[in-house]
Structure formats: C-alpha cells, structure tokens
Amino acid sequence: MDGHWQIHAERLSRLAAGLITPEAGxxxxxxxxxxxxAHRFLPGDQPWRELSVAVLGGTFTGAPAAAFDALGRATIAVVGADKRLAVARRAAPGSAEFGPWTVTG
Structure with missing residues (x-):
C-alpha cells in the first residue's frame, strides 16, 4: 500500500466527526x-422508547431504518403493510420524541 487509503480515511473521519455531533449521537x-x-440514542439514552405504528395499520414489513436527514434531524423509516414508505422525524432538536408518521405514495 502506498498510504493513499490512510489519507482518505483520515479525511473521512474528520468529515464524519463534523457531521455527527454529540447531541445527535x-x-x-x-x-x-x-x-x-423501539428506538434510542446512543450513548446514554435510557430506556428504549416506543414509536407506535397503529396509524400504519398496526404493523410494518422488514426492519426499521434509522438515519439523520440533511438537516440533522433523526429520522426513522418503515415500509407499511400497504407497501408504502412511512417516515417519522424527531419532533424538535434535542427532543427524544418523534413527530407523526408521514406516508408517501
């Protein structure tokens, strides 16, 4: 190896460190x-919190996906039993609660 990967890895780690703040976790x-x-923020968020899917028909397929959107808001997505994508975003910065599900399609 010529060391180029190490340089790219260091740049990527600095980029990630700037995007993922301690508040976001x-x-x-x-x-x-x-x-x-069930969801929680690491490190240190206790206990697991429940995000109801009753408005989606009471169930969803597969596993939920968790991410932060372009504005840094925590986001959870599921595919409902009706095969439509449903997304819930954090209600407010610093809040542990999520807003209502938004269904697409």
Missing part, C-alpha cells in the same frame, strides 16, 4: 416486542 431502531418501533 447514534440512533438505533428495531422492531419492539409490542410490534412497533
């Missing part, structure tokens, strides 16, 4: 025991 989401979406 890491968002983790999974299917909950109740059939909704």
């Amino acid at each position: 890491t968002l983790v989401a999974c299917r909950s025991d109740l059939g909704g979406v």
Whole structure:
C-alpha cells in the first residue's frame, strides 16, 4: 500500500466527526416486542422508547431504518403493510420524541 487509503480515511473521519455531533449521537431502531418501533440514542439514552405504528395499520414489513436527514434531524423509516414508505422525524432538536408518521405514495 502506498498510504493513499490512510489519507482518505483520515479525511473521512474528520468529515464524519463534523457531521455527527454529540447531541445527535447514534440512533438505533428495531422492531419492539409490542410490534412497533423501539428506538434510542446512543450513548446514554435510557430506556428504549416506543414509536407506535397503529396509524400504519398496526404493523410494518422488514426492519426499521434509522438515519439523520440533511438537516440533522433523526429520522426513522418503515415500509407499511400497504407497501408504502412511512417516515417519522424527531419532533424538535434535542427532543427524544418523534413527530407523526408521514406516508408517501
């Protein structure tokens, strides 16, 4: 190796460090025991919180996806039983709660 990968990795790590702030942390989401979406922010967010999918027909397919959008808002997406994409975003910066589901299609 000629060292080029190391240079790119260092640039990427600096970029990531600037985009993922300590306030944002890491968002983790999974299917909950109740059939909704369980989510929490790491590090240090306790306990797991429940995001209901009752308005989506009570269930969703596959696993939820978690990300931060271009504005830095925590976002959770699922594919509903009707095969449409549903997205919920963090209600406000610093809030642990999410706003209502927005269904596309």
